[in-house]
Amino acid sequence: MKKTLQKINGLVEKKIIEKYAIAGGMAQFYYIEPSVTYDLDLIVHISGEENNLNPLSPIYNWADENGYKTEGEHIIIEGMPVQFLLAYNKLVQEALQNRNEITIFNERTFILSAEYVMAIMLQTGRMTDKERLARFFIEAEFNNDKFLELIKRFSLEETYKKAYGDKNG
Amino acid sequence: MDKNYLLHVADTKIAYHKKKAKMAYEEKVMVIIELQKIKNEFILSRKDKKKSSKKVWNIQTQLYNPNLNKPEPNRSQ
Numbered sequence: 001m002k003k004t005l006q007k008i009n010g011l012v013e014k015k016i017i018e019k020y021a022i023a024g025g026m027a028q029f030y031y032i033e034p035s036v037t038y039d040l041d042l043i044v045h046i047s048g049e050e051n052n053l054n055p056l057s058p059i060y061n062w063a064d065e066n067g068y069k070t071e072g073e074h075i076i077i078e079g080m081p082v083q084f085l086l087a088y089n090k091l092v093q094e095a096l097q098n099r100n101e102i103t104i105f106n107e108r109t110f111i112l113s114a115e116y117v118m119a120i121m122l123q124t125g126r127m128t129d130k131e132r133l134a135r136f137f138i139e140a141e142f143n144n145d146k147f148l149e150l151i152k153r154f155s156l157e158e159t160y161k162k163a164y165g166d167k168n169g
Numbered sequence: 170m171d172k173n174y175l176l177h178v179a180d181t182k183i184a185y186h187k188k189k190a191k192m193a194y195e196e197k198v199m200v201i202i203e204l205q206k207i208k209n210e211f212i213l214s215r216k217d218k219k220k221s222s223k224k225v226w227n228i229q230t231q232l233y234n235p236n237l238n239k240p241e242p243n244r245s246q
Contacts, residue, residue: 001198001228033189034197036204038223079227104194138183139190 002105003078008042009108016058019045021099022111023085023092028121028132030102031114031140035132039074039081043096043112049086059084091116091123091154114142119150122159130163137164202226 011017022030024041049055062068063075074081087093095116102111112120118136121129136142151160192200205225 001195001226004228029197029201030194031190033186033192034200034204036208037201038205038226081224102194135186139187 001080002107004040004080004082005105005107005109007077008082011059011062014062015047016062017044017084018047019096019099020084020110021096022109023095023117023120024083025132027112027117028136030111031117031142032132032135033139039083041083041085043087043092044084045087045096055086056084089123091119091150095120114140115147115150118142118147119154119156122151122156122163123154125159134164198228202228 008020012020020042021027022040023043024039025037026040029035029037044056044059046052046055046058059075060070063070063077069076071081074083076082087096095112098113098116099110100113102109114136118133118140121133121136151157202225205223209223209225
């Protein structure tokens with residue numbers, strides 16, 4: 001994974017991507033006990049992406065030029081399937097802006113904070129998200145006030161109450 | 170079944186999973202790879218022999234030095 005992260009950081013140095021953060025399962029497992037997953041999701045911001053019909057194309061071009069194979073939407077970077085995702089809504093955009101800097105495998109990288117990961121899981125609402133979010137409440141260290149503020153601001157309070165009850169009053 | 174015993178079992182399970190959640194990320198990645206291997210073995214052992222399209226990560230994990238990667242005490246910033 002160190003080599004994968006080095007290549008991803010290289011994309012920032014080459015200005016192919018402006019900003020990124022680990023998201024999805026690999027971000028969730030930073031905060032809770034891991035279970036099985038097969039890919040690394042990255043939320044990315046690419047300069048000028050708003051005016052580009054295919055904003056991820058520079059990443060796929062880079063992969064092609066450097067001999068990294070693609071499988072569907074994933075690029076296999078140093079043995080790990082990586083999916084690059086644009087910040088697809090306001091919550092995800094804000095999550096990317098407020099990412100945390102961490103060091104793993106002795107490599108500097110970025111990850112979405114626990115509270116944003118939780119809000120995104122609540123918003124996405126797949127069965128896996130619901131199950132893992134329940135585990136966040138038991139296993140993870142997070143700022144509950146920040147989480148509640150986020151779900152209020154992004155109109156997720158009702159979804160939260162329906163799924164997990166009104167345990168925060 | 171004694172209710173107190175069941176509560177005790179539930180508490181120990183919660184404590185166990187909380188402890189696992191605090192593992193170093195590098196260790197968690199190793200666990201994920203082992204889980205991928207187990208899952209793929211299960212898929213292969215099924216009668217219909219349906220092949221898994223998902224592959225076990227082929228990444229270098231020996232670069233991990235546990236002494237350099239202590240788990241962070243508080244992951245919420």
